[in-house]
Each structure stands twice: as C-alpha cells, then as structure tokens.
Amino acid sequence: MATKMPKVPVVIVGMGWVGGIIAAELSKQGTKVVGLERGKPRGTADYYMVHDELRYASRYDLMQDLSKETVTFRNTDKVAAVPMREYGSFLLGEGLGGASVHWNGQTLRFLPYDFEIHSKTVERYGKQKIPEGMTIQDWGITYDTLEPYFDKFEKLAGISGDSETNPLIGKRSAPFPTKPMVKTPILKLFEDATKKLGYHPYMMPSANLSEQYTNPDGITRAACQYCGYCERFGCEYGAKADVIVTALPVAQKSGNFELRSYSNVIQVLNDGKKASGVVYVNTVTGEQFEQPADVVIMASYVFNNIKLLLTSKLGKPYDPATGKGVIGKNYCYQTNGGTASGFFDDKTFNLYAGAGSLGMEIPDFNGDNFDHSNLNFLHGAGIRISQTGQRPIATNSVPKGTPSWGKDFKAKSLKYANSVISVSPQGSSLPWRHHYVDLDPTYKDAYGLPLPRITFDFEEQDRQLIKFVAGKAAEIMKEMNPTTIGSSDQLGPYNIVPYQSTHNTGGVIMGADPSTSAVNSYLQMWDAENVFVVGASAFAHNSGYNPTGTVGALAYRAAEGISKYLKSGGMIV
Amino acid sequence: MADKPSQQSLDPSRRRFLKYTGTAIGGVVVGGVIGSAMSGGFKKNTAVPSTSPTPSGTPQEHLASDYNQAPMFFNQQQLQITEAAAERIFPKDDNGPGAAELGVAFYIDHQLASPWGVNARTYRMGPFVKGEVTQGDYLSIERHELITMGLNSLEETAKSKHSKGFVDITPEEKDAILTSMEKGEISVVNGITGKTFFNQFRTLVMEGVYSDPLYGGNKNMAGWKMRKYPGNQMSYITIIEKDQFVAMEPRSLHDHFVH
Numbered sequence: 008m009a010t011k012m013p014k015v016p017v018v019i020v021g022m023g024w025v026g027g028i029i030a031a032e033l034s035k036q037g038t039k040v041v042g043l044e045r046g047k048p049r050g051t052a053d054y055y056m057v058h059d060e061l062r063y064a065s066r067y068d069l070m071q072d073l074s075k076e077t078v079t080f081r082n083t084d085k086v087a088a089v090p091m092r093e094y095g096s097f098l099l100g101e102g103l104g105g106a107s108v109h110w111n112g113q114t115l116r117f118l119p120y121d122f123e124i125h126s127k128t129v130e131r132y133g134k135q136k137i138p139e140g141m142t143i144q145d146w147g148i149t150y151d152t153l154e155p156y157f158d159k160f161e162k163l164a165g166i167s168g169d170s171e172t173n174p175l176i177g178k179r180s181a182p183f184p185t186k187p188m189v190k191t192p193i194l195k196l197f198e199d200a201t202k203k204l205g206y207h208p209y210m211m212p213s214a215n216l217s218e219q220y221t222n223p224d225g226i227t228r229a230a231c232q233y234c235g236y237c238e239r240f241g242c243e244y245g246a247k248a249d250v251i252v253t254a255l256p257v258a259q260k261s262g263n264f265e266l267r268s269y270s271n272v273i274q275v276l277n278d279g280k281k282a283s284g285v286v287y288v289n290t291v292t293g294e295q296f297e298q299p300a301d302v303v304i305m306a307s308y309v310f311n312n313i314k315l316l317l318t319s320k321l322g323k324p325y326d327p328a329t330g331k332g333v334i335g336k337n338y339c340y341q342t343n344g345g346t347a348s349g350f351f352d353d354k355t356f357n358l359y360a361g362a363g364s365l366g367m368e369i370p371d372f373n374g375d376n377f378d379h380s381n382l383n384f385l386h387g388a389g390i391r392i393s394q395t396g397q398r399p400i401a402t403n404s405v406p407k408g409t410p411s412w413g414k415d416f417k418a419k420s421l422k423y424a425n426s427v428i429s430v431s432p433q434g435s436s437l438p439w440r441h442h443y444v445d446l447d448p449t450y451k452d453a454y455g456l457p458l459p460r461i462t463f464d465f466e467e468q469d470r471q472l473i474k475f476v477a478g479k480a481a482e483i484m485k486e487m488n489p490t491t492i493g494s495s496d497q498l499g500p501y502n503i504v505p506y507q508s509t510h511n512t513g514g515v516i517m518g519a520d521p522s523t524s525a526v527n528s529y530l531q532m533w534d535a536e537n538v539f540v541v542g543a544s545a546f547a548h549n550s551g552y553n554p555t556g557t558v559g560a561l562a563y564r565a566a567e568g569i570s571k572y573l574k575s576g577g578m579i580v
Numbered sequence: 581m582a583d584k585p586s587q588q589s590l591d592p593s594r595r596r597f598l599k600y601t602g603t604a605i606g607g608v609v610v611g612g613v614i615g616s617a618m619s620g621g622f623k624k625n626t627a628v629p630s631t632s633p634t635p636s637g638t639p640q641e642h643l644a645s646d647y648n649q650a651p652m653f654f655n656q657q658q659l660q661i662t663e664a665a666a667e668r669i670f671p672k673d674d675n676g677p678g679a680a681e682l683g684v685a686f687y688i689d690h691q692l693a694s695p696w697g698v699n700a701r702t703y704r705m706g707p708f709v710k711g712e713v714t715q716g717d718y719l720s721i722e723r724h725e726l727i728t729m730g731l732n733s734l735e736e737t738a739k740s741k742h743s744k745g746f747v748d749i750t751p752e753e754k755d756a757i758l759t760s761m762e763k764g765e766i767s768v769v770n771g772i773t774g775k776t777f778f779n780q781f782r783t784l785v786m787e788g789v790y791s792d793p794l795y796g797g798n799k800n801m802a803g804w805k806m807r808k809y810p811g812n813q814m815s816y817i818t819i820i821e822k823d824q825f826v827a828m829e830p831r832s833l834h835d836h837f838v839h
Contacts, residue, residue: 055836058811058813059791059794059812059833060790060791060792061787061791065787065791066696072701073701073702073703074700074701074702074703074704077703080715080716081711082712082714082715086711086712087709087711089711089712089715089716089718090703090718091703091716092702092704092716092718093702093703093718095716189820189821190821191820191821192822192823232814232816232817233815233816233820234813234814234815234816356825357816357819357826359808359809359816360816360820361816399790399803399804399807399809400786400787400790400791403786411782412668412669412762412785413668413669413755414671417673418673418675420807421675421806421807424808424809425807425825449707450703451705501714502713503714503715503716504714504716
C-alpha cells in the first residue's frame with residue numbers, strides 16, 4: 008500500500024527546534040538525514056503582513072489546523088474526555104519551524120535543583136516532604152553535565168542576557184553571546200522594587216537579538232526592533248531566533264539534508280525492539296510512503312511524540328492504576344496565577360512597544376531557592392515583568408469592579424491602555440500518578456488515529472504555590488507604587504478554555520532507570536535503541552521557567568548521542 | 581418608515597434629516613456607518629452622505645475607500661441589530677467613536693462570512709457532548725449560526741418586553757437585555773444560553789474596534805487613535821527606552837502598499 012522509499016540513515020519526525028538542530032548537527036558531520044514536516048514550508052518572507060493581531064493572535068494563523076487533529080481533555084479519570092475543539096489553554100504549532108516560529112523567545116535554563124529534584128528534596132527535607140501520589144524523580148542527568156549543551160543552544164540562537172551571573176541560577180561556562188535587551192522604564196521600576204525588597208532581579212535571557220549577531224555557523228542576524236509582535240507571530244526580520252533562520256540553513260547547506268513538507272507521519276514501524284522506519288501520508292495527495300531508516304528521531308510536539316509511540320505500540324504504555332509503564336507518564340503543564348496588576352493614574356508607558364523576551368525576573372522563589380520547611384508545596388515560580396507589546400484586542404485591563412462592557416468599561420480600558428503593568432509568577436508543575444496522556448477511546452484524527460487524551464488537574468500543591476507567590480508578586484507591585492492593584496491568590500481547577508501557556512511537558516520522560524523512564528540521558532529509548540524521542544516530552548516535571556532553553560540543550564545532547572549510536576550501536580552511556 | 585433618500589443634496593440639513601430619521605429600512609440610526617450606507621436601492625452618481633467621520637476628502641473619495649462596506653452574510657435587519665448591540669458594548673463617548681461609527685457591524689458580518697464563521701479550523705467530529713465547564717463550551721452549531729440565533733433572540737426579547745424591535749428600544753432597555761444575555765438568563769436556542777452568545781459577540785466587538793482596518797472595523801484607525809496605539813510600525817528602537825510617552829500617528833497594514 009505505502010510506496011517504499013530508499014533507506015536513509017536518519018529520519019526525523021517534525022521540523023521544529025529539535026528536528027532542525029539534530030538535522031544540522033548530523034548533516035554537518037556527513038550523515039544523510041530526511042526531515043518530515045506535516046505542515047508547509049515558510050520563512051521570513053511570509054511575515055510581510057505580520058503586524059496583524061487578528062490574523063495571528065486571535066485567529067491563530069500559525070497554529071495547527073484543529074479540524075485535522077487535536078487532543079481530548081478531562082480533569083480526572085472519573086469523567087469522559089471532550090475534544091479541545093478550538094484553541095484555548097495552549098497553542099499547538101504546525102509548519103516548518105513548528106513552535107520555534109511563534110514563541111516569545113524567553114530562553115531560561117532550568118535550575119540545577121530541577122534535574123535532581125527527588126534527591127535534593129529528600130536530602131533537604133526528608134522523604135515525607137513528598138506527598139503521596141506525587142511522582143517527582145531525578146532526570147538521569149545533572150545540570151553540570153547538561154551545561155555545555157545549554158551553551159551550544161544559546162550560541163546558535165544568540166541569546167541576549169546579563170553579563171553577570173545571578174547567584175541563584177546555574178553557573179555558566181561562558182557569558183551570553185549578546186548583551187541584554189534594553190531596560191525600559193517599567194523594567195527599571197521592577198528592578199528597583201525587587202532590589203529594595205532584597206531580591207535578585209536579572210534581565211530575561213532573550214532570543215530576540217539585542218544586537219546584530221553572527222553565530223558559530225557563520226549565520227548573521229539583525230537586531231530586534233521591539234515592534235511588539237513576537238508571541239503567535241513570525242519575525243519578519245529574523246531577529247527572533249527560530250530554527251528556520253538558525254539551524255536549518257546549516258542542514259540545507261550540507262547537501263546531506265532533505266526536507267519533505269506536507270508529510271504527516273502516522274506510524275513508527277517496529278518489531279518491539281527496534282524501529283525500521285516510519286510511514287507518512289502526503290497530506291496533499293493522501294498517498295502513503297514508507298521511509299526506512301537506521302535511526303528514527305521523534306521531534307514533534309509533546310502530544311504527537313506520545314501519540315505516535317502509543318499508536319505504533321512502541322514502549323510500555325503508562326498505567327495510572329499500577330503506576331507501571333512509561334509512555335504517557337508525568338504529563339505536566341505550567342501553573343500560572345497570582346498575577347498582580349498595577350494601574351497607574353499618573354504614569355503612561357510606551358507599552359505598545361516591546362519584544363517577546365523583553366523582561367526581568369527574580370529567581371528567589373523558584374525551585375528550591377527558598378526554604379520550604381514550613382510550606383505546603385514544593386518548587387516555586389519565576390516572578391517576572393515583561394513588555395511584550397500590549398496589542399489592543401487582547402489587552403483591555405480595567406480595575407476590579409469595572410463592568411466588562413459599556414460606557415464605563417470603554418472609558419477605563421482607554422484610560423489604562425498605556426498605564427497598566429503586571430508582575431506575573433510562572434509556576435512549576437509537578438507530576439502526579441493520576442496525571443497522564445493516553446489514547447482517547449472515542450475521538451479520532453483525520454487519518455483515523457485516536458486523539459491523545461489528557462487527564463490533568465491542578466492540585467493542592469499548585470493552589471498553595473500560587474497563594475504563596477501571589478503574595479510576593481503583590482508585594483513587588485506595591486513597591487512599584489501604582490494607584491491601584493488588582494490581584495488574586497486563588498487557583499481554580501485546570502480549565503482548558505482560557506489561554507495559559509504553551510508549555511506542555513512530559514509523557515516520554517528521561518531518567519536513569521528503564522522501569523521509571525522512557526528514554527536515557529541521550530533521549531534514546533530504553534525499549535528501542537535506534538529511536539530517540541526528543542523535546543519537552545522528556546521533562547520529568549516542568550520547572551518555573553519557559554521550556555525552550557532546556558529543550559534546545561536536550562536537542563544538542565541527543566544529537567551527540569545519535570552520532571555516537573550511528574558509529575557504535577547499542578545503548579549510549 | 582422614512583422616505584427613501586434621494587440622489588441629491590449633500591447639505592447639512594439633508595445630513596441631519598438622514599441621521600435623525602433613519603433610512604429606508606427605518607429604525608434609529610446610531611450614528612453608525614450602516615444607516616447611511618443603506619440607501620434602500622441602487623445608488624446612482626451621487627453619494628448618500630455618510631454620518632461617519634471623514635476628516636478630509638470629498639464624498640466620492642470617501643465612498644471609493646468603502647467598497648468593503650456591504651454585507652457578505654447578514655440581512656439588513658441582522659446588520660442593524662448587530663450595529664445597535666455593538667454600540668452598547670462599545671459606545672460613542674467623549675473619547676471618540678463607538679462601535680457603530682467604527683464599522684464593527686461590517687467587521688462582524690465579514691468574519692461570519694469567513695472560514696472562521698463556519699468553524700473551518702476547529703475539530704468538528706462527533707459526538708458532541710456537554711462536558712464539564714473546564715472542558716469547554718463547544719457547540720455543534722457553527723459560529724455564524726450562534727450569532728444569527730443570538731441576534732434573533734435579542735429581537736424577540738425586545739419585542740416581547742417592549743413591543744418594539746431591538747434597534748428601536750432605548751439604550752437602557754438595550755443594556756438590560758444585553759445584561760440578561762450576559763448572565764445567561766435568556767436562552768438563545770434550546771441548550772445554548774445567552775451567555776455563550778454574549779461572550780462571543782463581545783469578543784467580536786472588541787476585535788472590530790481594534791483589528792487592522794483591512795477587516796472592515798476600526799474605521800480610519802479611530803479605535804487605535806483613542807488609545808494611542810500606533811498600529812503597524814516597523815521599529816520602536818528609538819523610543820523603547822524613553823521615559824515619556826511617545827504618541828505617533830498610527831499606520832495600518834495598508835501602509836505597506838501606498839508608498
């Protein structure tokens with residue numbers, strides 16, 4: 008049925024950050040690589056009309072077409088899951104470059120604590136500190152081992168950041184490749200307030216270039232213009248790093264890389280021990296192709312990595328009843344809440360201007376940077392201010408008590424259009440035995456495969472965390488001296504309707520033990536040595552940071568592992 | 581019913597006449613773009629004056645820039661109810677024009693005629709089941725159906741409470757009906773509350789006020805001007821660090837093509 012293509016050494020499923028980095032690294036070394044991308048090819052020339060909030064931010068032009076596939080969701084396994092029929096809580100990318108095209112560019116490293124979260128928690132607080140049902144575990148790699156890969160990713164993208172290292176985050180082997188973004192008046196307000204309170208603010212590491220930069224591959228990109236259109240938009244300047252303006256040109260120049268667009272992978276062919284290739288559908292003609300390969304790299308978003316492994320019957324599916332099995336285990340998200348908004352009657356700021364990663368953050372209440380002995384939660388949140396460009400459809404904040412429409416709403420939303428700023432915690436998300444992804448029994452995608460089903464909710468851990476960090480955010484905002492403050496320290500159940508964050512993690516997690524993890528520290532599958540599953544799907548939990556920095560580091564780590572595997576075979580150690 | 585406007589006379593009294601009497605299809609003209617745009621028949625050589633702000637240019641020029649102002653989807657009544665309801669959500673005030681003058685009704689009409697209106701990029705495979713609130717309020721009908729049913733419900737409610745159509749009742753009466761919609765006290769059709777309709781409608785109004793003028797709303801970028809949003813600018817590198825607020829003349833995506 009499927010047309011068989013000539014065998015290649017490496018086939019990659021998905022051409023986002025991960026797929027592009029691995030394609031570049033391997034093809035540079037002379038390995039032939041085929042990259043399969045279900046969406047269309049695209050580049051900076053396609054963003055001529057990008058300052059269009061309606062098209063890109065409200066109508067999700069760059070996102071996956073949900074009519075073809077989506078996910079289903081339920082809070083607990085006591086209820087039936089319902090398909091996510093339209094976008095809400097998170098936005099799935101599609102097309103060449105994947106989510107690297109529509110991200111903000113906030114490129115933070117996870118903390119040393121994150122990679123050894125179980126050991127370090129037990130060491131400091133004792134085993135009883137971890138509540139029953141919480142399945143935090145070490146990642147099978149330390150920060151120090153991963154550090155050189157962080158550095159590689161940051162040099163590829165030209166990450167802009169402070170020259171001084173913050174004492175509360177992981178040590179760096181080299182300074183940031185480019186100087187920090189500019190410090191705007193609202194960032195200065197935040198910096199002064201947090202310093203006065205004794206905290207340790209730093210400029211958010213940014214993939215929106217602060218200055219022109221030439222990376223180690225010789226690719227030069229222009230500086231960010233602070234146009235205020237990053238998240239959900241492509242960058243017409245190429246100033247925001249994505250895989251199309253960084254890694255892919257290297258792969259393409261090598262002569263060893265072939266990109267196939269409109270190619271949706273529907274199966275990983277395998278005998279339970281090794282994969283022999285993939286089957287994909289040409290989405291234009293409907294024709295099926297088999298692409299045999301020595302190594303299969305799964306580099307699609309979290310949900311498709313999990314789904315394809317489960318539908319292809321590769322790896323042991325996770326069973327929440329027994330806690331055994333690994334595929335679909337430790338699905339986590341991001342616990343956002345506790346934002347403090349300050350309304351200034353006497354100040355206006357140029358809030359229409361900004362960049363996706365123009366911001367400052369304090370790490371004082373993230374990870375285990377503070378004592379949890381008397382607190383009913385683990386981990387924490389990065390507390391930050393950002394100036395990403397207040398676009399007018401999305402941003403109409405009004406003080407509490409103002410109606411949401413009519414005369415008073417209009418007057419207040421206009422009054423504060425350039426006078427409201429926020430301090431927001433981005434909270435970690437820790438895994439639980441009853442949070443997971445499996446296959447939906449009812450709903451299917453356009454190719455007849457079951458949709459991935461998410462079973463997830465916020466827990467008491469998350470409510471306590473938000474209550475705590477909301478207090479800190481409000482304290483900082485108060486110090487910034489606005490006329491009125493709006494804040495809430497409450498966190499409801501997880502709701503898939505309002506947008507929160509496109510930081511979905513877990514499901515194919517890394518670790519040192521094959522019985523509790525799906526991949527090793529090179530992202531190589533324990534159950535199939537020639538399959539590497541790379542991305543945020545490998546996170547054993549999600550930190551209070553944006554995931555891309557760590558995803559980029561893992562991509563470089565995986566590329567090195569694949570390279571070793573191509574030479575020696577077997578499990579890479 | 582007012583007289584049909586004739587094809588002459590752009591004098592101020594004629595403008596006032598149209599403004600205060602409504603046009604061929606009747607109803608209160610809320611100072612929007614529709615009343616003047618609906619001539620009740622084909623226009624000939626001369627323009628029907630517009631009540632929307634045209635700071636410069638002759639009426640002919642104004643018309644030439646407004647070929648976009650014709651419904652792709654709504655009938656006349658739906659268009660008028662949309663304009664009247666939108667104006668209550670984002671009313672004209674001292675800050676500037678309301679939804680009616682900003683062309684929001686045409687914006688909404690055009691969106692309902694677009695792929696978005698027929699849920700082109702949403703998951704549509706059944707079964708459609710009513711889940712928990714946290715699982716989303718997804719309808720088996722399409723967006724254009726929700727909106728037209730909601731408009732119909734506004735009209736029916738106005739008639740049963742006030743014996744008049746929605747566009748003819750007082751602003752306070754309109755607000756009361758919209759509030760009941762927002763609270764879900766009025767059902768749009770069996771199983772769909774007014775809340776679902778209202779939330780979608782409110783979102784559409786805000787989009788029509790603030791999206792790029794290419795979509796038919798935010799007329800003359802007046803929505804942006806009210807909040808000093810500069811629209812489509814290529815760079816803020818020279819102002820990003822400034823302590824003072826920098827106001828600038830907004831630009832639309834159209835500006836990529838006029839130089």
